[in-house]
Amino acid sequence: MPDLLTDTEFEEFRKVIYNESGITFSSTNRSILDSRIKELLREKSLTSVDVYYKLITTNKEEMKLMLDSVTTNLTRFFRNQPHFDAFIHYVVPHLLEEKKKAGDTKIRVWSAGCSTGEEPYTIAMILKTILPPPYTFMVTASDISLKSLMIGQLGFYTDTKTEGVPPEYLTKYFTKSEGGYQMKKEIMDTVHFDYHNLKNDSGARNLDVVFCRNVLIYFDEPAQFAVVNRFWDAMAPHSYLYIGHSESLFGMKTQFQFLKTEWACLYQKNSK
Numbered sequence: 001m002p003d004l005l006t007d008t009e010f011e012e013f014r015k016v017i018y019n020e021s022g023i024t025f026s027s028t029n030r031s032i033l034d035s036r037i038k039e040l041l042r043e044k045s046l047t048s049v050d051v052y053y054k055l056i057t058t059n060k061e062e063m064k065l066m067l068d069s070v071t072t073n074l075t076r077f078f079r080n081q082p083h084f085d086a087f088i089h090y091v092v093p094h095l096l097e098e099k100k101k102a103g104d105t106k107i108r109v110w111s112a113g114c115s116t117g118e119e120p121y122t123i124a125m126i127l128k129t130i131l132p133p134p135y136t137f138m139v140t141a142s143d144i145s146l147k148s149l150m151i152g153q154l155g156f157y158t159d160t161k162t163e164g165v166p167p168e169y170l171t172k173y174f175t176k177s178e179g180g181y182q183m184k185k186e187i188m189d190t191v192h193f194d195y196h197n198l199k200n201d202s203g204a205r206n207l208d209v210v211f212c213r214n215v216l217i218y219f220d221e222p223a224q225f226a227v228v229n230r231f232w233d234a235m236a237p238h239s240y241l242y243i244g245h246s247e248s249l250f251g252m253k254t255q256f257q258f259l260k261t262e263w264a265c266l267y268q269k270n271s272k
């Protein structure tokens, strides 16, 4: 199929998307951007790329819709189980030790780039299952995809989407309904969905765990570095950072320490 965007237009869109979100389109994935812009023009009944470009650069809501369309929202429940094994057997027990010393009873988790909610709900189901009283938790789930956030907020997942959920969790935390499963209120109440662009500081502080998995892969190194440094500021002195299984902070001058547990590798903030 012939390209819609000329070289100049591709550069313009590429630049504006990068500046607004950190998402990097290279010449190798140019065709993806091309087809998504084509789709957007069709939706808006526009024929001119130039007119559409002016629209997104002068209208904040249109910019949000465009960014939503260029994101990749692939996710699933219990994605990369070893990460959650490390969470259950290493991260949470260590956090509880620190909490005990500090006289704090709340665990604060952020799922940054949460897509349609499977990741934050997985975290919430695990914490609900393993945390002993008097400990409580809250999960903040954020994304720049409004469509994905809406799905997360509804908490309804088709039979196919719930295939990765262990049977005991499915029975305990979901209600079966036609064509799928509805997440129960007791879990939904612990997850707070919020629109947040990782280009900006979220203002959150004192977080115990940040999950930002399979998000950094869409950013170039300077954008990754900026995001990771903002996580540092948002995290508590003894806290943990998860990035995707195929992502790495290797070679990046961050203050995070690499942590190899029996189950999976993650990063740790250890500062006093």
Ligand SMILES: C[S@@+](CC[C@H](N)C(=O)[O-])C[C@H]1O[C@@H](n2cnc3c(N)ncnc32)[C@H](O)[C@@H]1O
Binding pocket: 020, 021, 022, 023, 071, 072, 073, 074, 075, 076, 079, 112, 113, 114, 115, 116, 119, 142, 143, 144, 145, 148, 196, 197, 198, 199, 212, 213, 214, 215, 218
């Ligand atoms: C592939 S999904 C990963 C979902 C989940 N973390 C997982 O590992 O299954 C990547 C998500 O990152 C989001 N994202 C991309 N750029 C972002 C940005 N600048 N700010 C916030 N979210 C972003 C996308 O909208 C998408 O939902």
